[in-house]
Amino acid sequence: MNRVDVDTAPPLVADLDGTLIRSDTLLECFWKGMGVAPVRTVATALRLFRRRAALKHALAEIARPEPGTIPLDEDVIALLASARQQGRKVHLVSGATRGLVEEIAGLYGPFDGIDGSDRDGNLTAHRKAARLTERFGHRGFDYVGDSVADIPVWQAARKGFVARPRPAFLRLLKLKGLEPAPVGAPWRTRDLLRALRPHQWLKNMLLFLPLIAAHRTDAAGISAVVLGIVAFSALASSIYIVNDLIDLDADRLHESKRNRPFASGRVPIKIGMAASLGLGLLGMALGAVLGGWMMLVLLVYLVSTLSYSMHLKRVRWVDVTMLAGLYTLRVVAGAVAGGVAASGWLFGFIFPVFLSLGCVKRLTELSRARGDGFLPGRRYQPRDRDDLLNVSIISGIASVTVFVAYSLSDTAASLYDPVRALWAVALLLSVWLVRMIWTGWKGQQDYDPIIFAITDRQGVVLVALSAALLLYSGT
Structure with missing residues (x-):
């Protein structure tokens, strides 16, 4: 590619949020904050909602995303690399907090200039257009952005690029007399x-x-x-x-x-x-x-x-108990919606089954994890595998025990004939649970045992046989 005259070539200025990165640093900080300090994060967002620059800095003080993990827009990266090869200067100017802009620029630069929002001013829209015009002159720069806030900047730029635009946005820009070149495909x-x-x-x-x-x-x-x-x-x-x-x-x-x-x-x-x-x-x-x-x-x-x-998914043992409780709550919802008085037998059977499967989920994650540290976002590490295995087995035994006890009750006798067919169902259920626990222990499942259960041929056969026996014996 031929180099252009460095002294006359206009610089290429890139936005950060939604352009260089396929994300938004303000929203990244908000959701990271919701995970570590939800009350403080919500209170801060409500208090500073109309003061966007102050909000960005306050949320960044509560929690910041890991800059090295935020996904990049490879098409924009290629555009910037092409400009550098031509000898043009490349600047990163964003409405994100200057600290975050500098961190990300340090990872994916070099950039010839960096600018971002401070506590007193949000560097977007007309403020950004004025800053760039003052620095480079009217029509003295090219600009790549992604949103409505970039319209004043495109209007001040010599040439515009728009990252991953949707057709409706391109039509809006055309109505305003702007036709920036699309870069990348929309979501x-x-x-x-x-x-x-x-x-x-x-x-x-x-x-x-x-x-x-x-x-x-x-x-x-x-x-x-x-x-x-x-x-x-x-x-x-x-x-x-x-x-x-x-x-x-x-x-x-x-x-x-x-x-x-x-x-x-x-x-x-x-x-x-x-x-x-x-x-x-x-x-x-x-x-x-x-x-x-x-x-x-x-x-x-x-x-x-x-x-x-x-919070609770990061508390060991509470998380799997919550998962079992949420599944049980679905059964409660079915009883309420259908106007059925569900028996204690049903809840006594369902809860330990899903407690067992919750432990299997964590077993699978640990079996497939790399390294000896904690699972990302969880409080389990490889040494917990034995405890998870024991709880899953005990919970499985408890569920089968409840089912067998139910088969001996007067309620079961009034609904099933012959009631001993339920014993065969209990045996099939036991085999199914053993298979679920074993495959989780060996790391042979995907990360969701429910999805594995409905796609595992042997497991589906066991469940189908159980359903057939229940239908056969139902009165």
């Missing part, structure tokens, strides 16, 4: 859908258990439970997004979680926040249709999952 809707984890919605089929256990097949009960499943799925997806945003740093250090849509930068954080809010409101609205008790169950689920995401 995709299918990546956002992946962040909702629709495969996890299968867990909400647990809401059907109270109806199945009570041998209820009426249309009213089934339709109410289906609506409850949709409500739980929407609320669960809302919380999955929150969990992913809180775990950005930890996920980026994980073998497979680093590829999640927000950790990898494939979907902007602000899009995730909007989707989470919308799904949360949808879930609660559907709960309201089912009545006050369902609203209460959903509210308990919401508070519990947020508590888990923000």
Whole structure:
């Protein structure tokens, strides 16, 4: 590539948030803060919401992301490298706090100039345009940005570039007489859908258990439970997004979680926040249709999952207990939605099963982890494997014991004939639990035992045989 006249070539100025990096440092600080000091973070955000520069510095003082893990935009990096090869000067000028700009620039430079926001001024929009015009002159620089806030800067620049624009944004820019050159592809809707984890919605089929256990097949009960499943799925997806945003740093250090849509930068954080809010409101609205008790169950689920995401998942043993409790809460929701009085037998069986699977989840993570330290974002280390194995086995035995005791009860005798078919189900259940625990111990599962359970052929056969026996013996 031919070098240009260094004295006449205009410098190329790049933004940081959403441009050099596929993220937003303000939102990174906010969500990191929500994981370590949620009350202080929310209070700070509310107090300084209208003072953006002060807010950025205050949140950065509470918690800062790891600069070396934040995903880069390789297309923008290539554009900057090309400018350097031409002999042009390259500057990094951002609305992010100057300290963060300097840290990131130090990792991915060199840059000929660096600037960022201070406590008194937010270096964005017209303020940034004025700063660059004062330094380089009107039309004396090229600029690569990504958002509406960059419009005044593009208007002052000789040439513009826009990082990963969506078609609607390009149309807006054209209406304003701007046609910056696109750099990179925009985020995709299918990546956002992946962040909702629709495969996890299968867990909400647990809401059907109270109806199945009570041998209820009426249309009213089934339709109410289906609506409850949709409500739980929407609320669960809302919380999955929150969990992913809180775990950005930890996920980026994980073998497979680093590829999640927000950790990898494939979907902007602000899009995730909007989707989470919308799904949360949808879930609660559907709960309201089912009545006050369902609203209460959903509210308990919401508070519990947020508590888990923000703190309890980092408390050893409490985390797996919470996971089991959240699964059990789904059964409660099914009973409330379907108008069924679920028996203590059902809850006594379900809770230890999912406590066992929660331990299997941690066993799998430890078996597949590299090194001897703590799991990213968790308080387990390799020496905990034996304890997790013991708890998973004891919980599995407890669940099978409860099931066998149930088979000997008058309730079971009134619902199943011959009742001894339940003993065969108990045996199949025992084999299934042994397989789940063993594969977790050996690290042969993916990181979610529920997903493994529905994709494992041998396990599916065991569950299908159990279901067939229950249908055969049901009265």
